[in-house]
Amino acid sequence: MKIVVLLKPVPDTYGQRVLDLETGLADRAASETVIDEIGERALEAALQHAEQAGDAEVVVLSMAPAESQSALRKGLAMGAASAVHVADERLAGADYVRTAEVLAAALRKTGFDLVITGDASTDGTGGVMAAMLAEMLDAPGITRLESLEITADAVRGTRATDGGTMVVQAALPAVVSVTEALPDPRFPALRGIMNAKKKPVEQLTLDDLPLDEVGAALDETAAPRSIMTSVAERPPRSAGTIITDEGDAGERIAAFLAERRLA
Amino acid sequence: MNPILVLLPAAPAGGLIAGAAEAIGAAASIGTPIAVVTGPADALPGLAEQAASFGAARVHTAVVEGAELGAPAADAFEAAARLVQPELVLVPATVEGREAAGRLAARLRAPIAADIVGVARDEQGVVVRHSVYGGAYDVESAATYGPLIATMRLGSIDDRAEAAAPDVQPLEVTASGWRAATIESFEPIAQVSTRPDLRTAKRIVSGGRGLGSKEQFALIEQLADTLGAAVGASRAAVDAGYVEPSAQVGQTGTSVSPDLYLAVGISGAIQHRAGMQTAKTIVAIDRDASAPIFEIADLGVVGDLFTIVPQLTAALEARKG
Numbered sequence: 001m002k003i004v005v006l007l008k009p010v011p012d013t014y015g016q017r018v019l020d021l022e023t024g025l026a027d028r029a030a031s032e033t034v035i036d037e038i039g040e041r042a043l044e045a046a047l048q049h050a051e052q053a054g055d056a057e058v059v060v061l062s063m064a065p066a067e068s069q070s071a072l073r074k075g076l077a078m079g080a081a082s083a084v085h086v087a088d089e090r091l092a093g094a095d096y097v098r099t100a101e102v103l104a105a106a107l108r109k110t111g112f113d114l115v116i117t118g119d120a121s122t123d124g125t126g127g128v129m130a131a132m133l134a135e136m137l138d139a140p141g142i143t144r145l146e147s148l149e150i151t152a153d154a155v156r157g158t159r160a161t162d163g164g165t166m167v168v169q170a171a172l173p174a175v176v177s178v179t180e181a182l183p184d185p186r187f188p189a190l191r192g193i194m195n196a197k198k199k200p201v202e203q204l205t206l207d208d209l210p211l212d213e214v215g216a217a218l219d220e221t222a223a224p225r226s227i228m229t230s231v232a233e234r235p236p237r238s239a240g241t242i243i244t245d246e247g248d249a250g251e252r253i254a255a256f257l258a259e260r261r262l263a
Numbered sequence: 264m265n266p267i268l269v270l271l272p273a274a275p276a277g278g279l280i281a282g283a284a285e286a287i288g289a290a291a292s293i294g295t296p297i298a299v300v301t302g303p304a305d306a307l308p309g310l311a312e313q314a315a316s317f318g319a320a321r322v323h324t325a326v327v328e329g330a331e332l333g334a335p336a337a338d339a340f341e342a343a344a345r346l347v348q349p350e351l352v353l354v355p356a357t358v359e360g361r362e363a364a365g366r367l368a369a370r371l372r373a374p375i376a377a378d379i380v381g382v383a384r385d386e387q388g389v390v391v392r393h394s395v396y397g398g399a400y401d402v403e404s405a406a407t408y409g410p411l412i413a414t415m416r417l418g419s420i421d422d423r424a425e426a427a428a429p430d431v432q433p434l435e436v437t438a439s440g441w442r443a444a445t446i447e448s449f450e451p452i453a454q455v456s457t458r459p460d461l462r463t464a465k466r467i468v469s470g471g472r473g474l475g476s477k478e479q480f481a482l483i484e485q486l487a488d489t490l491g492a493a494v495g496a497s498r499a500a501v502d503a504g505y506v507e508p509s510a511q512v513g514q515t516g517t518s519v520s521p522d523l524y525l526a527v528g529i530s531g532a533i534q535h536r537a538g539m540q541t542a543k544t545i546v547a548i549d550r551d552a553s554a555p556i557f558e559i560a561d562l563g564v565v566g567d568l569f570t571i572v573p574q575l576t577a578a579l580e581a582r583k584g
Contacts, residue, residue: 013533014533014534019399019402037515127365128364128365128414130365131362134366138441162280162281163277164450166446167449168332169445171442224408225374227404230403233399233400233401239563241563245571250572253575254579254582255578
């Protein structure tokens with residue numbers, strides 16, 4: 001069984017994240033690039049299954065600029081057997097549909113029984129990728145799994161949805177996304193980090209991908225796209241009044257709220 | 264007449280998904296709102312009527328019931344989009360809303376704008392607004408051409424439309440037969456409180472690790488109830504088990520933008536601030552004068568929350584008379 005986990009290199013949310021005000025693109029030099037944590041959880045789930053089942057191969061896949069490869073190495077250090085890295089300057093600023101087309105084509109090329117991705121990234125916060133990939137790959141899709149159980153021919157788990165949880169299952173091949181409720185990802189051991197250097201990373205460009213198999217064209221302008229039309233930095237919020245409690249702070253907050261008609 | 268199509272799948276627990284009134288309100292501000300409602304046959308007339316009461320000029324309906332996940336509703340939304348030929352497709356960004364938007368975008372190969380917080384029209388057409396990196400940037404985007412599909416952050420839009428007379432038209436849907444996952448069972452979340460929904464609440468009281476225990480977290484709930492506010496929490500409080508994960512505010516929880524955000528015992532790590540710093544008024548109570556939450560608070564109080572919060576709750580009760 002081949003499990004492909006999608007990893008997204010993103011600006012670290014522990015630091016200041018910067019948008020380039022000229023291009024509207026993420027200023028990747030301004031903050032450290034890390035694998036989005038939700039992707040690490042997805043990988044953890046895949047690795048746990050592989051360790052138990054013994055017959056599963058775990059591959060990590062990213063579409064990201066060439067310089068993000070060090071982030072992918074972390075996936076290998078955690079235990080993935082190999083990595084596929086789609087890097088192409090023509091993909092700078094790719095929108096959701098273009099990104100989904102490229103990932104779907106890369107998944108077709110790599111082959112998969114199960115694709116696991118995070119439910120939403122911390123930078124885009126869209127939460128639409130898994131549903132798009134399921135459609136483009138004509139595979140059953142399950143978004144927002146809080147637990148998952150993988151068997152030889154199916155995936156099953158609890159799905160957190162609006163107002164409740166569902167128990168859902170799908171025959172493989174399938175595409176699923178997972179939530180924060182999944183177990184914490186492991187830290188790569190030193191041995192894993194050393195081994196990662198020897199593991200294969202397949203480098204692909206757009207020209208290597210079977211885009212036509214997922215209904216996409218090589219020429220990006222052949223279809224409508226979402227484009228950023230303006231970007232502005234919001235002025236930073238300034239601190240207001242800071243007081244130290246002298247025994248009446250509760251009363252003072254109540255007065256403050258009443259004055260602003262918030263109580 | 265600039266048709267704006269609003270996708271409204273039924274929530275699995277019944278009723279329309281959250282954000283329906285907002286999405287129809289936003290659509291009415293720039294065009295003619297046309298809703299497409301999917302759900303079980305017996306619930307559909309009521310759901311359609313509700314969409315009309317929110318201001319949908321026309322409501323297309325399609326029965327979606329049974330155990331197949333995702334694909335059957337997408338068949339209906341695709342049929343509606345092809346029929347209506349909208350300028351914009353608006354979808355509340357709930358779980359089922361995002362699923363519908365993603366599937367429709369893949370089918371139409373129409374661009375997606377995710378997590379929008381506003382809509383507008385300029386001389387070239389529809390423009391949508393985003394609040395990026397936790398509110399640090401305001402961004403506008405548009406489609407190069409053709410319809411744009413936008414998922415709308417709940418609680419972000421104040422526009423509401425006048426109720427419309429129901430004009431309900433069943434859709435003709437051809438089942439695509441796409442491979443789908445199977446729903447085995449559904450368990451609704453027990454409604455334990457009558458508190459407002461965190462995602463759309465005008466007032467939020469949030470507690471952090473400073474509360475110290477699940478029992479003491481009750482202080483937050485009492486204060487919230489006095490204010491008619493929703494209960495939120497920092498990730499630290501959720502990880503410590505003081506409160507359920509759905510209460511988490513921040514980068515990896517819910518992003519909120521209420522009129523009042525009252526943070527109690529929350530230091531204000533950057534990931535928490537990313538989910539709440541666009542609140543209109545922020546009040547913070549924390550023991551540590553150097554806590555970063557004070558950098559963005561309109562009123563910051565350095566002190567012991569265990570004395571301040573009960574006093575505040577009592578003072579608010581007294582003011583209510």
